[in-house]
Amino acid sequence: MTTTEPAPDTTEEERPIGFGRLLRKEDPRLIRGMGNFVDDISLDGMLHLAILRSPVAHARIVSIDTSAAEAHPKVVAVITGEDLAAQGLAWMPTLSNDTQAVLATDKVRFQHQEVAFVVAEDRYSARDALELIDVEYDWLDPVVDVRTALDADVPVIRDDLDGKTDNHIFDWETGDEAATNAVFDSADVVVSEEIIYPRVHPAPMETCGCVADVERVSGQLTLWCTSQAPHAHRTVYALVAGLPEHKIRVIAPDIGGGFGNKVPIYPGYVCAIVASLVIGKPVKWMEDRTENLVSTGFARDYVMNADIAATKEGKILAVRTNVLADHGAFNGVAAPTKYPAGFFGVFTGSYDLEAAYAKMTAVYTNKAPGGVAYACSFRITEAVYLVERIVDCLAHELDMDPAELRLKNFIKPDQFPYETKTGWVYDSGDYEPAMRKAMEMAGYDELRREQAEKRERGELMGIGVSFFTEAVGAGPRKDMDILGLGMADGCELRIHPTGKAVVRLSVKTQGQGHETTFAQIVAEEIGIPPEDIEVVHGDTDNTPFGLGTYGSRSTPVSGAAAALVTRKVRDKAQIIASGMLEVSVADLQWDKGAFSVKGDPTKSVTIQDIAMRAHGAGDLPDGLEGGLEAQICYNPENLTYPFGAYICVVDIDPDTAVVKVRRFIAVDDCGTQINPMIIEGQVHGGLADGVGMAMMEMIAFDEDGNCLGGSLMDYLIPTALETPDWETGHTVTPSPHHPIGAKGIGESATVGSPPAVVNAIVDALKPYGIRHADMPLTPSRVWEAMQGNHTPPI
Amino acid sequence: MQVTMTINGQEVSEEIEPRLLLVHFIRDQLGLTGTHWGCDTSNCGTCVVLIDGEPVKSCTQLAAMASGHDITTVEGLEVDGELDPVQEGFMQCHGLQCGFCTPGMMLTARALLNADPDPSEEVIREAISGQICRCTGYSTIVRSIQWAADHETDVSVGSAS
Ligand code: FES
Numbered sequence: 001m002t003t004t005e006p007a008p009d010t011t012e013e014e015r016p017i018g019f020g021r022l023l024r025k026e027d028p029r030l031i032r033g034m035g036n037f038v039d040d041i042s043l044d045g046m047l048h049l050a051i052l053r054s055p056v057a058h059a060r061i062v063s064i065d066t067s068a069a070e071a072h073p074k075v076v077a078v079i080t081g082e083d084l085a086a087q088g089l090a091w092m093p094t095l096s097n098d099t100q101a102v103l104a105t106d107k108v109r110f111q112h113q114e115v116a117f118v119v120a121e122d123r124y125s126a127r128d129a130l131e132l133i134d135v136e137y138d139w140l141d142p143v144v145d146v147r148t149a150l151d152a153d154v155p156v157i158r159d160d161l162d163g164k165t166d167n168h169i170f171d172w173e174t175g176d177e178a179a180t181n182a183v184f185d186s187a188d189v190v191v192s193e194e195i196i197y198p199r200v201h202p203a204p205m206e207t208c209g210c211v212a213d214v215e216r217v218s219g220q221l222t223l224w225c226t227s228q229a230p231h232a233h234r235t236v237y238a239l240v241a242g243l244p245e246h247k248i249r250v251i252a253p254d255i256g257g258g259f260g261n262k263v264p265i266y267p268g269y270v271c272a273i274v275a276s277l278v279i280g281k282p283v284k285w286m287e288d289r290t291e292n293l294v295s296t297g298f299a300r301d302y303v304m305n306a307d308i309a310a311t312k313e314g315k316i317l318a319v320r321t322n323v324l325a326d327h328g329a330f331n332g333v334a335a336p337t338k339y340p341a342g343f344f345g346v347f348t349g350s351y352d353l354e355a356a357y358a359k360m361t362a363v364y365t366n367k368a369p370g371g372v373a374y375a376c377s378f379r380i381t382e383a384v385y386l387v388e389r390i391v392d393c394l395a396h397e398l399d400m401d402p403a404e405l406r407l408k409n410f411i412k413p414d415q416f417p418y419e420t421k422t423g424w425v426y427d428s429g430d431y432e433p434a435m436r437k438a439m440e441m442a443g444y445d446e447l448r449r450e451q452a453e454k455r456e457r458g459e460l461m462g463i464g465v466s467f468f469t470e471a472v473g474a475g476p477r478k479d480m481d482i483l484g485l486g487m488a489d490g491c492e493l494r495i496h497p498t499g500k501a502v503v504r505l506s507v508k509t510q511g512q513g514h515e516t517t518f519a520q521i522v523a524e525e526i527g528i529p530p531e532d533i534e535v536v537h538g539d540t541d542n543t544p545f546g547l548g549t550y551g552s553r554s555t556p557v558s559g560a561a562a563a564l565v566t567r568k569v570r571d572k573a574q575i576i577a578s579g580m581l582e583v584s585v586a587d588l589q590w591d592k593g594a595f596s597v598k599g600d601p602t603k604s605v606t607i608q609d610i611a612m613r614a615h616g617a618g619d620l621p622d623g624l625e626g627g628l629e630a631q632i633c634y635n636p637e638n639l640t641y642p643f644g645a646y647i648c649v650v651d652i653d654p655d656t657a658v659v660k661v662r663r664f665i666a667v668d669d670c671g672t673q674i675n676p677m678i679i680e681g682q683v684h685g686g687l688a689d690g691v692g693m694a695m696m697e698m699i700a701f702d703e704d705g706n707c708l709g710g711s712l713m714d715y716l717i718p719t720a721l722e723t724p725d726w727e728t729g730h731t732v733t734p735s736p737h738h739p740i741g742a743k744g745i746g747e748s749a750t751v752g753s754p755p756a757v758v759n760a761i762v763d764a765l766k767p768y769g770i771r772h773a774d775m776p777l778t779p780s781r782v783w784e785a786m787q788g789n790h791t792p793p794i
Numbered sequence: 795m796q797v798t799m800t801i802n803g804q805e806v807s808e809e810i811e812p813r814l815l816l817v818h819f820i821r822d823q824l825g826l827t828g829t830h831w832g833c834d835t836s837n838c839g840t841c842v843v844l845i846d847g848e849p850v851k852s853c854t855q856l857a858a859m860a861s862g863h864d865i866t867t868v869e870g871l872e873v874d875g876e877l878d879p880v881q882e883g884f885m886q887c888h889g890l891q892c893g894f895c896t897p898g899m900m901l902t903a904r905a906l907l908n909a910d911p912d913p914s915e916e917v918i919r920e921a922i923s924g925q926i927c928r929c930t931g932y933s934t935i936v937r938s939i940q941w942a943a944d945h946e947t948d949v950s951v952g953s954a955s
């Protein structure tokens with residue numbers, strides 16, 4: 001079987017850019033167990049690193065005794081924060097220009113913070129030796145509740161920061177406060193609700209880790225690492241550790257899921273690099289599941305007070321919100337510098353409003369750092385949840401159908417490009433057809449009739465609707481950078497003499513199928529079959545610079561780069577063809593893979609002929625260099641704005657409060673489609689995330705700051721039993737500024753599905769007079785809501 | 795201590811630490827890295843192998859307990875260059891994205907089809923419910939296993955016989 005054979009159910013409609021539903025190039029190795037994940041790497045003489053973590057959330061370190069651990073026969077080194085401080089490496093910058101302890105020196109600031117590490121000859125011995133380290137702590141009161149973090153009498157967590165006297169990180173606002181308040185003051189209807197998006201975790205199946213190998217003589221560092229952004233990571237290592245950038249090679253091999261969890265730089269990576277540097281041998285650090293859940297990039301943790309203003313006929317006028325953001329002990333948010341709240345500014349959703357205003361306060365607490373992860377599109381998950389929940393609350397108050405209310409308020413197709421009241425310019429959209437299609441697929445009216453009958457009989461059935469607009473594909477670089485690195489992406493294409501090609505990307509797949517879809521983009525533009533195109537990625541020595549894969553930015557940014565670099569190569573091919581056919585460039589026409597003379601199609605040369613000529617003997621047209629290759633760096637002019645309409649149907653057992661997701665219908669519009677099979681897969685995965693967050697997932701803490709979600713026994717992820725057979729559909733509204741009109745799809749469903757599930761559950765509970773209930777809606781929390789004592793999840 | 799077992803049809807005999815988990819024995823000592831590890835609590839199922847034809851989480855067993863038994867890992871699914879229909883099904887139906895859960899899912903599927911050649915969707919979902927996939931949302935995994943059931947030849951890799 002070749003990969004160009006379309007899979008059996010391909011339809012013409014599903015082949016928008018030529019190759020459509022192509023089977024994946026990644027799969028043959030992965031289904032044979034021949035993937036190469038970080039923990040699969042084993043080098044000669046490789047040592048193993050394990051990290052000692054704090055058992056408490058907030059404490060001063062009084063002393064650390066490592067002597068017993070050092071005496072362990074298989075231990076090679078034990079390193080503490082003091083040792084790192086001596087090298088100036090105890091602290092590192094975070095992706096939001098804060099600092100984070102690599103190993104704690106003065107005090108620990110969250111439970112499971114890194115305190116020391118052991119390097120030993122094998123995995124088990126390294127962990128054994130952790131037990132031999134004796135640390136004496138002087139306990140401090142922890143700050144756990146975000147609502148009291150700014151109170152006058154609470155301890156200051158970040159006393160390491162000069163002059164810091166409170167736990168405040170930043171205030172941020174967007175929109176016009178006065179204009180918004182004026183609309184609210186004169187509105188017929190105002191609905192307010194406190195909406196909490198609890199702390200959740202991306203929990204990819206592969207945890208984070210690395211193998212660091214510093215070559216003693218040359219000083220060359222090779223780091224195999226679970227990184228979604230190898231180039232950005234390399235530059236940060238150069239800046240932090242002072243290592244010369246040309247002596248650092250970051251390789252992200254196969255990655256077992258990322259979802260944003262593998263964007264930040266974690267202390268463990270730095271520890272492994274230091275260990276290899278000091279010991280002169282390769283060092284592997286692979287965290288266990290608990291370490292992954294309790295210490296690496298969490299997501300969300302927003303307390304949002306939302307207000308919506310409308311006329312009594314249901315015309316939405318304005319949305320206003322005040323947000324308290326829990327960032328944990330270090331501000332480790334991976335968001336563009338000018339966007340400390342990520343892209344939360346799109347909380348105006350898909351609606352044509354008169355005014356909007358948001359204000360946010362971010363604070364430190366004694367919890368793990370992070371905040372932007374779990375397929376959130378830089379906080380659009382929170383924004384969409386906010387607006388889609390409060391719109392449903394409005395529907396409840398007006399006693400209007402939630403689908404009708406949305407249809408009434410959508411931005412209309414002729415309003416695009418549409419500038420929102422918070423300054424975002426939506427490039428394109430056509431919302432009503434997507435909504436109508438989802439309703440038709442669901443049999444919406446029939447479902448409502450069924451619900452009415454069931455309510456008569458005391459049965460609990462809910463239908464939840466959500467509609468989202470995403471903003472993905474960061475840059476443009478004039479507005480967006482991370483630690484001063486502009487959010488653009490490079491791409492390089494080389495056509496070999498025999499007409500085969502290699503395309504090198506700055507982004508990195510974690511399961512999204514880049515090796516397939518990028519070959520398809522190039523194939524579409526230059527007519528070389530996808531199986532003849534090798535996609536190289538995830539290796540800084542072999543790919544051009546760029547900011548990596550997160551925020552659904554690969555297709556909008558790097559995909560555009562791939563299309564444009566191919567067009568650049570094609571332009572050169574056209575000049576070579578004009579020489580070969582002895583006509584002017586203007587007299588040639590392109591037809592998927594060959595140039596022919598206009599009016600005489602028998603005179604033509606294929607791209608393979610041209611490739612050989614480009615590298616072969618004989619002269620090329622005047623002034624043209626040999627070879628057939630190009631490199632570009634693509635700086636997007638705007639974000640792209642995918643959207644979608646989701647409908648969820650649930651049944652709740654009134655005796656046990658167990659929620660069953662019966663159906664889930666998702667209509668997505670990601671612009672031009674590349675590979676519909678992969679798009680469907682991306683959507684399915686995100687829908688499962690949505691069911692997880694809405695009904696199961698939460699990283700909780702007790703009042704002492706102990707993390708209660710530290711294993712997959714406590715942090716529940718949906719299995720095949722909690723998820724339905726997804727029903728997907730699509731509409732196609734191409735992006736006007738993307739070279740192939742594509743918009744990105746990786747996170748749409750994670751963004752759009754949680755409100756659909758929660759809206760469905762709340763809708764089912766309508767007979768109990770319930771208008772809002774907070775995630776995760778586990779049976780016990782649904783039961784509490786039914787008894788009238790639903791408590792916030794913090 | 796010494797353990798002896800059959801892995802993918804080949805007998806292996808190794809000196810091990812008594813506390814060594816089967817998953818680490820397979821991955822680190824035998825170098826068969828297709829079997830993955832993903833949690834500390836036997837919840838994820840990325841480590842599933844077949845022991846005498848039954849799917850078992852290899853992180854919950856000591857290597858010593860597997861001594862004398864017949865183990866099949868993902869590397870043993872392809873026989874003489876012929877893919878198992880389950881492997882083919884996962885490719886055809888996009889049953890994998892990152893591929894981390896895939897070896898375990900495929901081995902469970904193989905054991906299921908050996909016992910029940912025509913399982914319903916419900917039976918398939920039940921069979922894989924001890925395993926987590928964070929990427930696919932499961933529908934395509936179900937379809938992959940159905941595809942394999944529809945294309946089953948006389949393959950019975952990993953069966954107890
Ligand atoms: S490693 Fe998670 S169940 Fe075995």
Ligand code: FES
Pocket residue numbers: 205256257511889890891892893894895896926927928929930
């Ligand atoms: S394919 Fe990634 S966890 Fe299943």
